[in-house]
Amino acid sequence: MAYAAAYPVPAARPALSLGCYPAWDPARPGHTLAAETGTGVRGGGERKHTWWPSIERRAHGLVAGLGVDPVVSGWYAVPYLASLAGAGGQVAGLPVAVRDQVENKGELGRILRAAGVPWSMVIAARTYTGRLPELARLRREVGSHRLVVQAAHAAGGRGTVFVDDARDMERAAGLAGPWRVSAFVPGPSSNVTVLSVPDGCGGVRVYVDRPSHKAIGVAAVGIGAAKSAGNDWSVPWPAADVSAVVDAAVRVGVWAWETHRMTGLWGLDCIWSESGPVINEINARKQGTTEVSGVNQQLAGFPPLVTAHLAVQLGVTPTWLPAAEEFNTVTVAAASGGELGPYYLKVRARGAVRAREDFPGSGIYRLSGERLVWAHPGAHPAQADSDAGCVLIANAPEAGTACESGAELGTVEGLTRGPGSPFAGPGELSARGWALLGAFDQWFIVEEGTL
Known part of the structure; x- marks a missing residue:
């Protein structure tokens, strides 16, 4: 984002990008190593969080080939990034202990x-260790009929369960403890x-x-x-x-x-x-x-x-x-003040699909009727005036890539003052959002299951 903007920061462009999905022009770093490149498959479910082992050996070789002590940027300083940085390099991320x-x-x-x-601003909650008490007791002690059970350490909603009944409690008990149990706040x-x-x-x-x-x-x-x-x-x-x-x-x-x-x-x-x-x-x-x-x-x-x-x-x-x-x-x-602002909408495969052979991939598109028509290369939401019908499709698979059910097909991004937003509320698409989804899906062929 910093180096693909109208006023770029050239020093922010990395020499090497490592990840699950390949980068694209004009955002492409000096070199990209992506797990799905070569396999032609974009994984779904938990597979999208297990990409590192498949590129680890090649990643170390590429870093060594840079000929400098690297600065490795990540979400936080996990051990495999520290190993990649080596004795002379540095990980730009918060320490895991912190x-x-x-x-x-x-x-x-x-x-x-x-x-x-x-x-x-503090939600009523209690923390439990060992095992979760029965639902009736949790409701009494937390003071709420609907509950939210969370594992101590999880991200992306994977460690959160909304509890309304005994079946939900079974799912919550499957989370790694200790557990934070809080009142559901609408x-x-x-x-x-x-x-x-x-x-x-x-x-x-x-x-x-x-x-x-x-x-x-x-x-x-x-x-x-x-x-x-x-x-x-x-x-x-x-x-x-x-x-x-x-x-x-x-x-x-x-x-x-x-x-x-x-x-x-x-x-x-x-x-x-x-x-x-x-x-x-x-x-x-x-x-x-x-x-x-x-x-x-x-x-x-x-x-x-x-x-x-x-x-x-x-x-x-x-x-x-x-x-x-x-x-x-x-x-x-x-x-x-309701000023101009960015947005992004995630789209995942709702069944196994394959990107069409003529799919241009990531870039700027124009919503024309029921189709998203390729406009030009791009990698920044500011290039997409969504109120005028333009969007950025980011992190999309390359043409012909097979995408498993649950795989991330990309994000739809842009700038809007409101009319171009894909959302009508906290959990629903707007009319524009439905139009974008239908048009985006046309770039994929269903292999099994149903979109």
């Missing part, structure tokens, strides 16, 4: 209280990207991006319950509520710095209840929203926060950032 402590869902209530977050959800930067005087500056509107559990695009189907930053929130979220994020950022010396990118997830926003997760890492949320910073006249994250992880002060208070004031104004 991530495990800050992101521990069982400790969320204690963390929020220690950070000084108002009680009104209301739309959001992700917030946050950056913590040491101020050089023993403190920390906390920069808070616009809260998104998060779509959850949209079955039409193959996304299950508790899992994100995408985010939209174009829809406004009440200014007072945005200010409360920004203040809470700053408090958590200060606490994480003082307690764990946590710096760089992280995130806060909220539910916007009728009485105001409440916090349901802290994510001590880059997130699925990080890339597209960077467009918000570019719209405000700054490089994406990920560039400052890389600088901070390398011990460099990002001097291009303004004072945190100034940045956060802009955030509140933009998030409450």
